[in-house]
Amino acid sequence: MAISLQRFQQHLLPRLFNKKTHGGIYPMKKFACSMLALTMLVTAVGCSSGNNNKDSDKEATASSGNSGVAATNGVNEYGWDVPTETLKFSFYAGYDDQSEVDKLAVPMSQFYKEKFNVDIKKLVYSIDMNEKLNLMLATSDYPEVITNMDDAMAEKFIAQGRAIDLTDLIEKSAPNVKEKLGKYLNLMKNDEGKIYKLPAMWGENPNVAGWDFGIRYDWWKELGTPIYQTPEEYYQALKQVMANHPTNAQGQKIYAISDNANAGTNTQGANLYNGMLSAYGFKNGFKVNDSTGEFTHWMNTPEGLEIAKYINRFYREGMMDPDFLTNKFEDWQTKVTNERVIGNIGTWWQLWVGGQEAWAEQDKDKYNIEKRYMNVSVKAPGVEKSTELSSNFIGNYRMIITDKAKDPQKIIEWLNWEVSTLGTMITGYGKPDPENVWDIKDGKWIFKDSAMDYANKNTNFHDVREKKFGAQSFMMVAPGGWIKDDRLDPRVTRVSVYDMWPVTEEGKFLDAGVNLSWENVKGESWDSTLYTVTYKGDDPISNTNATIKDTLISEWAKMITSKTEEDLVSKFNSAKDKLNKLGLHDIEKYSAEAYKSNVEKFNQ
């Protein structure tokens, strides 16, 4: 029902009143027509306020914020009110190699300078972001904008008076930000109702399969395609496949499951309990009693012990990769690619990268699409709803404009443009261009055919937009959620700044392999936004939380590698006592209170 104001004025109105005098519409009908037009306009505006995604034409003109003070050269074809004086600022975006970032940013930087009269410098450092931000705070040496910082870090800057108050600026100059974030903007407010931070990478973007229980599709098919729906059925399926495929082509042992952690982190084993917790319906690791508002950490529940026993069984029966507690992602990936891992309790993309993507690259034309992993949603018996797919609208990262900003008004106007649908497309995909993966043709945002060639997506899609057109180089506050707009190419779905998925006219994925991988994924997500908890640096609870996290990972490793079930139970109970002594009950209370506070804020 939503009709954009501009579309209505340009296309519909002339069609409705096509009989004209030299002055326009017949005078006799002028009043009636005006009234009708006014009514439709009001309706259109009213409808559009209830739908954030289809008022893109309107937002294009509003995107520059209309401060009404600075001189401009007028609104450009991308909806940005081009200033006469170059808008120049820099922003810090986290860990990376500055020379590499500078190199990639060139096309986008030139495009912004030429068409927008905006000169932005992206700063990155090869140092942990929190470490760098603390140093920046201590030395007062930071840029005008900081993005991708965690919430606690943003709060530190705010507490020290280093972030500027955005409340009035948003009200005055950022209608897109206000409209698109809607009620979620309330969660950015402090106790006085002021807004000092904005979410980065926000929006509704449920993962494809989230925490799932994957399996080698072709090997699973050999079993007669038994759809497993519970953890026990999954275990049985893996066991049967392992019996059928004890070793790979090189004679190396094949394991049912494994685990890994990214370099620089020691969280091996955590994927296993996180995946299991989703099958048991836990929310961010807690069992939530909706009627009492009570949060119970999984270690304090009988399900926690059940989960530990389940994983331990894989270990005791030799079904677990013996290196699962030491694998870095690359080690794990090598094992998956070498066909040594049957399944995975973890996130879908890891199997994707180590499995089908690597095999398609290796085998080229000989690649058989059934040699792949399938992701499956699993739910423990008696559990009402699993929580494998979550969507946190405000995400975990924040953006602030610091007190170093010379013209915060113009910066917020720029951010407002970035948040517009077209702004997000340009920020995330690079400039519209016949050579890029997308272009604007007759007002439609059309993807290039080669970009939709699934087998070559990395080179034809990701590399083109990111390496050739500098896409995402200047992303500060653009949403990471699904982009919905009438102008989007109908041949694709799930379009976000990260990715897009080509589909057929029937709505199925264009790539047959993708359909195989996801045919058993339920894809129902739950909104985890209000469960977001911020642990402020100066609050002793943040230390308690960090200690508990470290201890839990280490105790979990000990319990699941127990040699007997009795030993496991004893280790589980001892770990539970240890964690409770460290303050786990305080964390439960803190999380429950944070949730309550978020609900109150949200409903303001």
Next chain:
Amino acid sequence: MEIQAKTGMKQTGFKGRMNRIGKRLYKEKELWIINLFALVWVGIFCYGPMYGIIYSFYDYFPGKSLSESKFVGLKYYVEFFTLPDVWLIIRNTLVISSLGLTIGFIAPVILALLMNELRSIKFKRLVQTISYLPHFVSWIVVASIIFTMLGSEGIINDVLMKMGIIHEPLKILGEGEYFWALLTSANLWKGIGFSSIIYIAAIAGVDQELYQAGAVDGLGRFGMAWHITLPGIRPTVLLLFILGIGTLLNAGFEQQLLLGTPATREYHEVIETYVYRYGIQQGRYSFATAVGFMSSVLGLMLVLSANKISKKMTGMSII
């Protein structure tokens, strides 16, 4: 006093002491001029930043000035000892350091003695160069090598299984019990060659006539090493040992971060890794400074004690 000076009697008191220092400085002026640049450098870069110790007595948060921060006295010093894992961290630190100070200290001396026995100069140089090389390899590379070699399918497990010593792979990297031995071995492999340089240099300074005299007295190669070489380098060994004691609370940092896994946390977490993760990374500079300062003071006290003991027992000391 004047009379004393004229009569050559020793001046006493502050003025007299200053006069003596002044005269000595003048006498050694060339040496002081040569060292001036180094002294200024030490002053600026080593002693200058020490004013930061004051932050450990304040509730400082990044972004606040010291004057805005609340004075909290020994709060962060006490906090360290109330940490839930404090004794585990101290235990790990002391065990890892002690292993380094014993095995890691003796091994380079032995290597230097062995290299001294090599007669072929070319071969000696080759061995020396090869033994130094690991020192220049970064810990990241070393960690990768260790993971590859010691994984369940690494060469070590492979060899042990083929020899029939074990029937299933050892989880060397995944079990805490092995961590101290693993870390000590890695430190040893990386540092043994480089640490032996100073002993090789000290051995080169031993009077050759002593060896000739030893040979006349019928000493064999082992006897010469034991009765001549070792006593000859004893001051160097003692000096380095006393200084090494000062680092007893510095058990390393990169090694633990790179080689540690969730399963080894109870064995790899040491003071420095804890301070890094819970102090530096979280911006709790007061806490980090307090623990760092405490470690330094304790290190200094250990050095002074070891020095005193050495002076009493052997007559040799560094001060």
